[in-house]
Amino acid sequence: xxxxxDRESGAGTGLSGLSLxxxxxxxxxxxxxxxxxxxxxxxxxxxxxxxxxxxxxxxxVGDRAPEHVxxxxxxxxxxxxxxxxxxxxxxxxxxxxxxxxxxxxxNPVLEDIKRVFPATLExxxxxxxxxxxxGVPMGVLAAVYxxxxxxxxxxVVGLLGYSIPVFWLGLMGLLLFYATLDWVPGxxxxxxxxxxxxxxxxxxxxxxxxxxxxxxxFWNAASHLILPASxxxxxxxxxxxxxxxxxxxxxxxxxxxxTARVKGVKEWRVIWVHALGNVRVPLVTVIALSxxxxxxxxxxxxxxxxxxxxxxYLTQSLLNADMNAVLGATMVVGAVFIGINLLSDxxxxxxxxxxx
Amino acid sequence: MRKLFACVVAxxxxxxAAPTVAETPRDTLVMAFQIDDIITxxxxxxxxFSGAEYAGNTYDRLIGYDPKDVSNVFGVAAESWTISDDGKxxxxxxxxxxxxxxxxxxxxxxxxxxLQRAIILDKSPAFILTQFGFTPDNVADKIxxxxxxxxxxxxxxxxxxxxxxxxxTATISSIVDKKTVMANEKDGDxxxxxxxxxxxxVGPFKLRQWRPNExxxxxxxxxxxxxxxxxxxxxxxxxxxxxAQQLLLEKGDIDIARNLGPDQLDSVRSNxxxxxxxxxxxxxxxxxxxxxxxxxxxPKVRQALKYLVDYKGMEGTxxxxxxxxxxxFLPRGFLGALEDTPFxxxxxxxxxxxxxxxxxxxxxxxxxxxxxxxxxDMAQSIQATFxxxxxxxxxxxxxxxxxxxxxxxxxxxxYIGRWGPDYQxxxxxxxxxxRNPDNSDDAKSKPLAWRNSxxxxxxxxxxxxxxxxxxxxxxxxxxxxxxxxxQATSPFVIMFQQAEVAGVRADTKGFIIGPAFDDNRYxxxxxx
Numbered sequence: 001x002x003x004x005x006d007r008e009s010g011a012g013t014g015l016s017g018l019s020l021x022x023x024x025x026x027x028x029x030x031x032x033x034x035x036x037x038x039x040x041x042x043x044x045x046x047x048x049x050x051x052x053x054x055x056x057x058x059x060x061v062g063d064r065a066p067e068h069v070x071x072x073x074x075x076x077x078x079x080x081x082x083x084x085x086x087x088x089x090x091x092x093x094x095x096x097x098x099x100x101x102x103x104x105x106x107n108p109v110l111e112d113i114k115r116v117f118p119a120t121l122e123x124x125x126x127x128x129x130x131x132x133x134x135g136v137p138m139g140v141l142a143a144v145y146x147x148x149x150x151x152x153x154x155x156v157v158g159l160l161g162y163s164i165p166v167f168w169l170g171l172m173g174l175l176l177f178y179a180t181l182d183w184v185p186g187x188x189x190x191x192x193x194x195x196x197x198x199x200x201x202x203x204x205x206x207x208x209x210x211x212x213x214x215x216x217x218f219w220n221a222a223s224h225l226i227l228p229a230s231x232x233x234x235x236x237x238x239x240x241x242x243x244x245x246x247x248x249x250x251x252x253x254x255x256x257x258x259t260a261r262v263k264g265v266k267e268w269r270v271i272w273v274h275a276l277g278n279v280r281v282p283l284v285t286v287i288a289l290s291x292x293x294x295x296x297x298x299x300x301x302x303x304x305x306x307x308x309x310x311x312x313y314l315t316q317s318l319l320n321a322d323m324n325a326v327l328g329a330t331m332v333v334g335a336v337f338i339g340i341n342l343l344s345d346x347x348x349x350x351x352x353x354x355x356x
Numbered sequence: 357m358r359k360l361f362a363c364v365v366a367x368x369x370x371x372x373a374a375p376t377v378a379e380t381p382r383d384t385l386v387m388a389f390q391i392d393d394i395i396t397x398x399x400x401x402x403x404x405f406s407g408a409e410y411a412g413n414t415y416d417r418l419i420g421y422d423p424k425d426v427s428n429v430f431g432v433a434a435e436s437w438t439i440s441d442d443g444k445x446x447x448x449x450x451x452x453x454x455x456x457x458x459x460x461x462x463x464x465x466x467x468x469x470x471l472q473r474a475i476i477l478d479k480s481p482a483f484i485l486t487q488f489g490f491t492p493d494n495v496a497d498k499i500x501x502x503x504x505x506x507x508x509x510x511x512x513x514x515x516x517x518x519x520x521x522x523x524x525t526a527t528i529s530s531i532v533d534k535k536t537v538m539a540n541e542k543d544g545d546x547x548x549x550x551x552x553x554x555x556x557x558v559g560p561f562k563l564r565q566w567r568p569n570e571x572x573x574x575x576x577x578x579x580x581x582x583x584x585x586x587x588x589x590x591x592x593x594x595x596x597x598x599x600a601q602q603l604l605l606e607k608g609d610i611d612i613a614r615n616l617g618p619d620q621l622d623s624v625r626s627n628x629x630x631x632x633x634x635x636x637x638x639x640x641x642x643x644x645x646x647x648x649x650x651x652x653x654x655p656k657v658r659q660a661l662k663y664l665v666d667y668k669g670m671e672g673t674x675x676x677x678x679x680x681x682x683x684x685f686l687p688r689g690f691l692g693a694l695e696d697t698p699f700x701x702x703x704x705x706x707x708x709x710x711x712x713x714x715x716x717x718x719x720x721x722x723x724x725x726x727x728x729x730x731x732x733d734m735a736q737s738i739q740a741t742f743x744x745x746x747x748x749x750x751x752x753x754x755x756x757x758x759x760x761x762x763x764x765x766x767x768x769x770x771y772i773g774r775w776g777p778d779y780q781x782x783x784x785x786x787x788x789x790x791r792n793p794d795n796s797d798d799a800k801s802k803p804l805a806w807r808n809s810x811x812x813x814x815x816x817x818x819x820x821x822x823x824x825x826x827x828x829x830x831x832x833x834x835x836x837x838x839x840x841x842x843q844a845t846s847p848f849v850i851m852f853q854q855a856e857v858a859g860v861r862a863d864t865k866g867f868i869i870g871p872a873f874d875d876n877r878y879x880x881x882x883x884x
Contacts, residue, residue: 055761060395062403063760064778065480067800072478104395105568106552115567171599179603186609187600192386192591195571306595308570316392316569319755 034338038331039091045330046087049323056321060103077103090327099331100324104317109328112313116297117332118203119189120309123301124294126229131236132287136276138237139244143252144271154241161238166231170304173227184227187306191220228305232298236290243286244279251275281352288344295336380611382883383588385864388595388604389614392569398551399470399530401479405776405873408527410572412874413590415530415557418448418467418507419521423635423870423877426689426780429521433467433531433558434507443514443826448507454581456533457555457562464501469534471499471509473546481528484778488512488520516826518691522781527874532556560585560879569594574878586866586882605630605859611883612867613859617729618676624859631860634677635869635876638687639776639854640785641679641734645847647809649721649769655845656713662699662849663706664745665738671852674733679852684839685789687853689871691782691828692835698843706745718746723770724762727753734851735772763807766797774854775804780872782835786819789848790838808847815841 020028057073065073074080078089093100099109142154177183185191189205190198194217198208206225209218251257252275260270297311310329317325380386393404399411419437422428431437434448454462475485476492489512490498498510511520523529533556540550547556555563560582561574574590593610595601601613602620606627616624624630645652645661652658667681684694710718725735735751742749749770754762763771777784792805792812799806818838825831842848856869856876866880 052758053761054755054757055764058757058760058764061480063764064403064483066483067802069478069480069482104392106396107568112568115570171597174600174603179607186604186607187595187597188593192571192593192609193381193384195573195591195593303596304600306593306597306600308567308594312569320757 030342037338038334041330041334042091042094042327043087045327046090046323047083049318049321049326050083050086052318052321054319054321056103056323059320059322090324094331099328102317102322102325102328104320104322104325109324112325113310113328113332114203115200116308116310116313118200119205119307120295120297120302120311122204122206123225123229123232123298123307123309124291126225127232127294128236128287128291130229130233131240131290134233135237135240136244136283139241140248140271140276142241142245143248146249151245154245158238158242161234162242165300166235166298167300167304169234170228170231170301173231174304177227185220185224187304189221189224189307190217191224194220228301228307232294232301236294239290240283240286244283247279247282248275251278281348284344284347284351288340288347292337292340295340296333380608380883383586385587385590385612385878385881385883386610387590387592387612387614388601388610389592389612390596391572391592391594392596394566394568394572396552397555397563397566398479398548399527399532399557400474400477400548401481401552402527403479403481406572408873409876410563410574411527411530412876413561413574413878414555414559414563415527415532416454416559417526417529417531418524420525421522421780423868423875426871427691429518429525433462439517443517444511446509446511446517446520448509450505450507451581452505454558455579456536456558457577457579458533458536460533460535462531462533462558463504464507465504466534467507467531468499468501469537470531471529472496473532473537474528475499477546477548481526481778484523484526484528488515488523513824514826515823516781516828516831518828519781519783519823522779526779530557533558560877561590564589582879585879587878590878602859605861608861611861611864616857616859618674618678621677621857621859629862631862632677633858633860633867633869635856636680636687636689636871637776637854637856637869637873638689638780638871639774640682640685640687640850641772641774641852641854643723643738643849643851644763644768644771644773644804644808645849646766646768646770646807647811647847648766651713651715651719651721652769652847654713654715656709657715657719658845658847660706660709660713660745661742661747663702663709664741664747665699665849665851666701666741667697667851668700670734670737674737675730675852677855677857678730679854681851682853683850684843685785685848685850686782686835686839687777687785687871690777690780690785692832692839693782694836694839694843696840696843701741703741703744710745710747715746718748720748720750721769722750722752723772724752724754724759724768725772726756726759728756731772731774738772764802766807766809771807773804776854777872782831783819783823786822786835786838789846790842791816791819804848810847 056079057070061069061073078086102109102112105112138154142151145151178186198212198214198217201208201211205221206218209221257270257275260274297309297314299311299315302309302312314326314329317329389406391406394407395404396402396407397410399415402408402411416433418432418434419429420432433451433454435451437446437448439446450464450467456462471485472495474482475490475495500508502508536556537547537551540547542549553566560577560580562577564573564575566572571594572592576584576588578584598615598617598620601615604610605613621632624632645658647653671679671681681697682688683697683699686693688695710716723735725732739749739751762768788803789805791803792810793801793816795806795809795811805812815838822831822834825834858869860867864881864883866882868877868880870876
């Protein structure tokens with residue numbers, strides 16, 4: 001879902017005829033593209049949600065409700081209206097900042113998202129950091145020692161990370177590191193006895209605890225993060241190291257590398273500065289994509305680790321046809337993708353002089 | 357997958373040294389429990405299992421019953437009651453000196469308001485009260501406080517007394533604090549929006565915090581009229597994965613694990629620090645055979661299928677600990693429950709019945725099945741035994757809400773389902789399994805008999821008469837008769853009654869698993 005903005009003309013968005021200053025045109029066309037992307041995203045999600053053969057009223061009234069209650073709730077939710085009308089009403093409310101209420105949690109969707117998204121954000125960020133810090137050097141090493149044992153080892157590690165189901169890995173991780181070795185605490189974001197002691201400000205447990213000066217809780221939250229973040233991080237590590245390796249292999253066979261070596265530049269400099277320096281632009285895309293994927297929420301990891309994040313919220317809502325919640329969460333996922341894409345566009349310009 | 361994992365867990369636990377055990381605070385009960393079904397905390401709306409359990413521990417009702425002997429009914433918020441000679445007027449004397457968690461004193465006015473409110477709000481469970489002739493228009497007259505401590509309830513007919521009394525023990529009859537609720541009223545909603553996520557009652561515990569799909573925290577009500585419970589706090593943590601619950605329990609990070617499967621219960625049993633607690637629940641597992649399906653509408657075919665289920669086999673394996681064989685629509689423990697189990701897996705008898713019905717080579721049929729354990733495992737067992745009789749069963753897996761939507765629209769052939777009673781009177785199940793006042797597509801009431809298109813005007817009459825029989829012995833006899841006829845003819849293959857099982861740490865005592873979901877109590881829990 002890369003947002004392509006034609007910097008020269010603003011073409012494709014119908015703005016080329018307007019005589020506006022260039023920066024303004026760029027911004028406008030970004031807004032129009034983003035707006036259209038969102039509308040399309042909402043439309044598709046809405047239609048899928050409505051054609052799924054699940055009656056959303058059931059989630060609210062349960063299996064036993066008498067017919068008149070079911071009918072009344074259907075009307076209250078506006079489900080008796082034609083689809084296009086329901087969609088129009090929804091979009092109109094969203095434009096006014098009202099994402100509606102979730103039927104499952106009885107809360108406004110916006111509040112729910114404020115509660116679940118920080119949990120996912122915390123997990124995904126730490127996992128991505130782990131993935132980058134370990135994955136990039138591993139990829140570089142694998143490329144440098146191509147075909148020899150470090151490469152083989154790293155490739156096997158990556159392959160395993162790619163192919164083992166996260167659900168299984170999570171449970172095995174718990175069994176080994178929590179139940180048997182006692183190195184990490186069990187599922188959840190905190191030990192249960194700490195539940196309810198920290199008022200969520202940002203929703204990111206580490207930040208909230210640090211702000212409240214509750215260092216016990218901070219370390220507890222950090223220790224709860226280690227295992228799920230490592231497991232998610234393993235997956236992004238697998239992806240990042242593989243991509244780094246292939247990018248590096250391509251660079252290392254270039255003539256400028258040979259030239260550098262001939263000129264007597266130290267080998268570590270050739271690898272870590274010259275070659276890696278030229279890899280950073282495609283690498284940013286890879287990292288951004290893997291980060292965005294994690295921010296969608298990883299349902300299975302969340303279930304195994306009882307981590308109340310976005311993925312679990314979205315799945316649960318979908319299974320109950322709780323459309324306001326599904327659409328709200330989808331918009332967050334969409335916004336994350338668009339935001340990260342824009343961010344990596346900006347990073348390109350910083351990192352790549354040709355794109356300035 | 358889960359089975360495999362459970363085996364690996366068991367094996368690893370067996371070979372590794374006993375891990376160090378964490379400890380939860382002694383005045384805090386910590387429990388892992390799937391609580392994602394809670395969608396509201398307003399007792400007038402609660403109709404979910406874990407929601408009912410919340411209300412049972414935080415709200416008192418006028419009367420209650422002993423979870424070990426349901427026929428023993430006693431006063432809770434009411435001290436005593438009398439029933440008029442014509443059987444239509446019930447007068448309750450309220451308990452003196454009871455205060456809500458807010459500090460407001462509890463009066464008959466609060467009790468009247470709570471029942472009126474439930475009827476006016478008219479949420480899903482409201483029928484439990486409206487079946488006595490209360491409507492939003494007449495309820496102010498029919499349910500009223502005649503003085504500060506006296507509550508009068510007038511029903512439209514002279515029902516069997518236990519019928520009303522048991523309905524007053526249901527979650528919907530919980531007493532809310534009128535002053536607090538009305539102070540939070542918005543647009544004439546009787547405080548509903550507010551109470552969906554807040555608390556206003558009297559009970560052993562009060563709400564501290566509810567985070568949907570995450571946790572439910574309760575605090576002790578220190579001023580509870582019956583004496584404060586031993587536990588200062590109750591922490592209920594939503595843990596989906598049974599294996600994770602098992603690990604937490606074995607490590608001592610929780611005191612009670614509520615959603616363990618048969619494999620996990622085995623390892624709990626073999627662990628000296630833990631024990632398994634079992635409580636018989638009222639829920640029934642059954643197959644609903646749609647009478648719109650030509651073969652299934654044949655009475656002989658219906659009986660044949662009842663001989664093609666391996667009740668004993670399933671009881672000993674896939675539903676071990678979780679269910680016991682039961683073949684009548686009233687669960688054990690209810691007035692007039694029929695405990696005969698005439699059906700066993702008998703392939704030759706089934707084949708003979710099928711041949712007599714004109715299906716010597718069997719037929720094809722589909723079954724809508726929730727893709728969860730143990731329902732899916734049961735479906736596979738049934739598929740195998742049906743095949744022995746020549747019946748080709750195709751399982752259509754689906755999410756719970758999806759299969760239910762189809763079932764409610766009468767678009768199924770066979771539906772494998774679970775039905776839990778709404779209150780402790782036999783009418784709750786007779787109403788749905790043995791009554792079908794109108795079999796047309798746009799019927800006003802759509803009980804299970806309707807969903808399976810089973811048109812039974814005569815049985816409906818008998819079931820209607822049973823709620824007006826005021827002599828308990830005669831009434832029990834009537835229900836026995838209905839169940840016998842039902843067993844012999846109905847399109848319901850009733851298979852099992854549910855048991856609820858929890859894994860508990862040895863130092864935690866006194867958790868009660870009662871017959872209804874609002875009878876699961878933490879009041880007597882102690883830890884040493």
